[in-house]
Amino acid sequence: MKPFTKIVSIITPFDKANVDTDQIIPKQFLKLITKSGFGKFLFYDWRFDHDGQKKNDFILNDPTYNDSQILITNENFGCGSSREHAVWALKDFGFNVIISPSFADIFYSNCFKNGVLPIILDIEKIKKLLLYKDKIELDLNSQKITFGDESINFEIDSHRKIRLLEGLDDIDLTLKEDEKIEYFEKNSSRISIFE
Amino acid sequence: MTETLFEKIWNSHVVVERENEPSLIYIDRHLIHEVTSPQAFDGLRANNRDVRRRDLTVATIDHNVPTTDRSLPMIDETSSTQIKTLEKNCKDFGIKLFGINDPNQGIVHVIGPQLGITLPGSTIVCGDSHTSTQGAFGAFAFGIGTSEVEHTLATQTLWLEKPKTFEILATGKRKNPFAVTSKDIILSIIKQIGTDGGTGHVLEYHGDAISDLSMEQRMTICNMSIEAGSRAGLIAPDEKTFDYLNNRKYTPTNYDELVDYWKSNLMSDTNSKFDKSFTIDVDKIEPQVSWGTNPAMVSDVTGKIPTPEEFGQNNEIQIESAKKALLYMDLKPDTPIVEIPVDRVFIGSCTNARLEDLKDAAEIVNGKTVNSHVGAMVVPGSQMVKLEAEKLGLDKIFKDANFEWRESGCSMCLGMNPDILKPGERCASTSNRNFEGRQGSGGRTHLVSPVMAAASAIAGHFVDVREFC
Numbered sequence: 003m004k005p006f007t008k009i010v011s012i013i014t015p016f017d018k019a020n021v022d023t024d025q026i027i028p029k030q031f032l033k034l035i036t037k038s039g040f041g042k043f044l045f046y047d048w049r050f051d052h053d054g055q056k057k058n059d060f061i062l063n064d065p066t067y068n069d070s071q072i073l074i075t076n077e078n079f080g081c082g083s084s085r086e087h088a089v090w091a092l093k094d095f096g097f098n099v100i101i102s103p104s105f106a107d108i109f110y111s112n113c114f115k116n117g118v119l120p121i122i123l124d125i126e127k128i129k130k131l132l133l134y135k136d137k138i139e140l141d142l143n144s145q146k147i148t149f150g151d152e153s154i155n156f157e158i159d160s161h162r163k164i165r166l167l168e169g170l171d172d173i174d175l176t177l178k179e180d181e182k183i184e185y186f187e188k189n190s191s192r193i194s195i196f197e
Numbered sequence: 198m199t200e201t202l203f204e205k206i207w208n209s210h211v212v213v214e215r216e217n218e219p220s221l222i223y224i225d226r227h228l229i230h231e232v233t234s235p236q237a238f239d240g241l242r243a244n245n246r247d248v249r250r251r252d253l254t255v256a257t258i259d260h261n262v263p264t265t266d267r268s269l270p271m272i273d274e275t276s277s278t279q280i281k282t283l284e285k286n287c288k289d290f291g292i293k294l295f296g297i298n299d300p301n302q303g304i305v306h307v308i309g310p311q312l313g314i315t316l317p318g319s320t321i322v323c324g325d326s327h328t329s330t331q332g333a334f335g336a337f338a339f340g341i342g343t344s345e346v347e348h349t350l351a352t353q354t355l356w357l358e359k360p361k362t363f364e365i366l367a368t369g370k371r372k373n374p375f376a377v378t379s380k381d382i383i384l385s386i387i388k389q390i391g392t393d394g395g396t397g398h399v400l401e402y403h404g405d406a407i408s409d410l411s412m413e414q415r416m417t418i419c420n421m422s423i424e425a426g427s428r429a430g431l432i433a434p435d436e437k438t439f440d441y442l443n444n445r446k447y448t449p450t451n452y453d454e455l456v457d458y459w460k461s462n463l464m465s466d467t468n469s470k471f472d473k474s475f476t477i478d479v480d481k482i483e484p485q486v487s488w489g490t491n492p493a494m495v496s497d498v499t500g501k502i503p504t505p506e507e508f509g510q511n512n513e514i515q516i517e518s519a520k521k522a523l524l525y526m527d528l529k530p531d532t533p534i535v536e537i538p539v540d541r542v543f544i545g546s547c548t549n550a551r552l553e554d555l556k557d558a559a560e561i562v563n564g565k566t567v568n569s570h571v572g573a574m575v576v577p578g579s580q581m582v583k584l585e586a587e588k589l590g591l592d593k594i595f596k597d598a599n600f601e602w603r604e605s606g607c608s609m610c611l612g613m614n615p616d617i618l619k620p621g622e623r624c625a626s627t628s629n630r631n632f633e634g635r636q637g638s639g640g641r642t643h644l645v646s647p648v649m650a651a652a653s654a655i656a657g658h659f660v661d662v663r664e665f666c
Contacts, residue, residue, distance in 0.1 A: 019514045019515075019517075019518050020392055020393075020491050020518060022491070022630070022632045024611075024630070024632045024633070024634065024635050025632065025633060025634070028634055028638070029611050029612055029613045029635075030613070032232050032260075032613065033232070033261070033273075033275035033276055033278070033279050033613070034275070035235035035236065035239075035278065035279060035282050036235075036236065036239070037236045037239075037343075047633065047634045047638055047639075052620065052638070052639070076514060077393065077514065078392060078393040078396070078426065081392060081393070081426065081491075082326065082423075082630060082632060083325075083326050083611075083630075084233070084324060084325055084326040084340035084341060084342055085232075085233065085342075086233070086236075086324075086342035086343040086344060087343075089342070104393060104396065105396075106393070106396065106426060107360075107396055107397060107426070107427075107428045108326060108340055108341070108342060108428060111341075111342065111345070112342035112344065115342060115344035115345070116344070159219075159358070160217065161217075161218045161219060172344070172348055172356065173240075173244070173246070173347065173348055173351050173352060176221065176348065176351075176352045176354060176356070177351070177352065179212065179213050179221060179354075182212050182213050182221070183212055183221075183223070183352065183353065183354055186212045186223055187223075190209070192223070192225055192250070192253060193225070193316060193319075193449050193455075194252040194253065195226070195252060195253060195254075195255060195293075195314055195447050196252055196293065196447070197449060197450055
C-alpha cells in the first residue's frame with residue numbers, strides 16, 4: 003500500500019445520510035475478480051439514468067468536483083453489505099478521504115486496508131468546512147485540516163494512523179507475531195471442521 | 198469480576214493484546230463465497246503466501262448461482278467466471294468447497310449451522326455482513342471485507358478493536374406466535390434503535406421472548422443485527438442450541454464433552470455490565486412491513502405510511518431521508534399499509550429461508566392460489582432445506598398455488614443472479630435490506646416475515662396475516 007501523504011483538494015459535498023454500500027457500488031458490478039476498475043461504477047444508479055446517460059443534477063457529475071479527493075457526507079455512511087468493492091470504487095474514482103459524522107463499522111475498517119482515510123467529525127465542524135469552496139489542506143501527521151486562515155483537528159486511532167502514513171501491510175505485521183499465534187494454537191487446540 | 202458472554206468469547210480468543218492498540222483475535226471458522234474472495238486469493242499468490250488453517254476454512258457458492266435448472270449452462274459469463282475462479286482457488290489452496298452441484302450447497306449462513314460447522318463460543322468470519330446470523334449459537338460471528346478475508350486465510354487471525362456491548366432484553370410473550378414472528382421482533386427493534394443504534398457494539402439478545410424462540414427464529418434475529426449497525430448479534434446457547442447442533446455432518450466427535458463445557462461457561466454473568474441497554478416487550482408487537490429504503494422505516498401492518506415529519510420527529514436528516522424514500526417507493530403518507538398492492542413476492546434469503554420459514558409460509562398458502570397479478574417465488578436457503586421441504590411435500594403446496602419453486606442461493610435478496618425486480622416493481626420480500634435498487638434497479642422492496650409474504654401473495658396486497666390464521 004502507498005503511504006498516505008498530505009492532501010490538497012476541494013471538498014465534494016454529498017449531503018445524504020445512511021448511504022449504503024449497495025448505492026456506492028451496485029451488485030451488478032461485484033462480479034469482477036480484480037480490485038481495479040470500479041471507479042466508473044461508483045454510485046451508478048445515482049449517476050446514470052436507465053439509458054446509461056449521466057444525470058446532470060447529481061453532484062459527482064458536476065465537473066467542478068472532477069479533481070476532488072475529499073468527500074463529505076452525512077451520518078452512517080457505508081452501512082449494509084460488507085463489500086470492500088465500495089472502498090475500491092471510491093478510491094478508484096479519486097477519493098482518498100471521506101468525512102462524516104459517523105461510519106458503519108465494516109466500511110470504516112475496509113477504508114484503512116486500502117489507504118483511504120475516514121474522518122469522523124461532528125456536524126458543526128462539517129457545516130463550517132462545507133462553507134469553504136477553495137482547496138483545503140489535510141495533514142494526517144498533525145491530524146489537522148486547514149482551510150484559509152482557519153483549521154480544525156481530527157481524531158484518529160494512533161495505530162491506524164501509523165499504518166496509513168507508512169503504508170504498512172497488515173499481513174506482514176501479523177506474520178511478525180507468528181510465534182504468538184503458534185503458541186495460542188498449541189495451548190488451546192482449535193476444533194478442526196474435518197476430524 | 199463479572200463478564201458478558203461476548204467478553205468471555207473475546208478473552209478466550211486473544212492472541213496479542215497491547216495497551217491502546219487493536220487486539221489480535223484468533224478465528225475458529227472462516228467461510229468463503231465466490232464474490233468477496235477472488236481478490237484475497239490473488240493477494241496470497243502475489244505474496245507467495247499459503248492458507249494457514251485449511252481445516253478451519255470452508256467455501257460455498259451462493260451469491261451468483263442461478264436458482265433455475267442447474268444442468269443448463271450459465272448464461273451470465275461474469276458470474277460463471279467468478280464461480281470458476283472460486284473452484285480453482287479452492288483446488289489450488291486445498292479448501293473444502295460445497296460447489297454448485299453439491300447436496301450441501303446453500304447460502305453460507307444457512308449451511309454453517311446445518312452442517313454443524315457453527316459452534317458455540319467460537320469466532321466465525323465470512324466476507325458477508327450477514328455472518329451475524331450465526332451469533333444465534335453463542336458464537337462471535339461477523340462480516341469482514343476482502344482484505345480481512347485475505348488476512349484470515351494467511352494468518353487465521355484478525356486485528357480488531359474490542360466492540361462495546363449492547364444488551365437487548367426481550368420480555369413478554371407474543372400474542373399470536375404463528376403470525377407475529379422473530380422477523381417482526383427484529384424489525385421492531387431496528388425501528389426503535391435505528392440503523393446505526395448498534396454501531397460499534399455487539400448486540401446480546403436475551404429474555405423470555407428470546408428463550409421462547411426456536412434456533413431458526415433466533416437466527417433471523419441475529420441475522421438482522423447488522424441492519425441495526427452491529428457487526429455481530431449474540432444469543433447465549435441453551436438446550437435448543439445443543440439439540441440443534443447434535444448429530445450434524447460436522448458435529449465434533451467429543452460433542453457431549455463440549456456441551457458440558459459450554460453449559461457452564463457460555464452465558465453472561467449475573468449483573469454483568471453492558472455499555473448500552475434496550476428493552477422491548479413483545480406482547481405489543483404486530484406483524485411489521487417496511488415502507489421506506491432503510492430497515493428502520495417500518496410500520497405495523499395495521500398502520501399507515503407516516504408523514505416524513507412523523508417519522509423524522511424534528512430530526513431534519515431523518516425527515517429528508519423519509520421524503521426521498523417515499524418518492525423512491527412511490528408511496529403517499531396516510532396510505533394504510535394493507536392498501537399497498539404487491540407485484541412480486543420473494544420468500545428466500547439467509548434471513549428467512551430455512552425449513553420452519555417455508556413450513557409456516559406453506560401453511561398460509563395451502564389450498565389457495567397466488568393472486569393473478571403477482572409473481573411469487575420460493576428460494577430455499579440451502580439444498581438441504583429444499584430436500585427436507587420436498588420430503589414434507591411443501592414444494593407441491595407452493596407449486597399448486599402458482600409459486601415458483603427454485604434451487605437454493607441468495608437470489609433476489611440482492612439480485613446478483615437473474616432473479617431481479619424490474620424498475621418500479623413492488624415486492625413483499627422476506628429478505629433483510631430494502632435499500633434503493635437492492636433487488637433490482639428501480640425495484641421497491643418491502644421487508645416482511647414469511648407468513649406475511651405468503652399472505653400478500655394470495656391477496657395481491659399487504660394483509661394482516663392474523664386474519665389468515
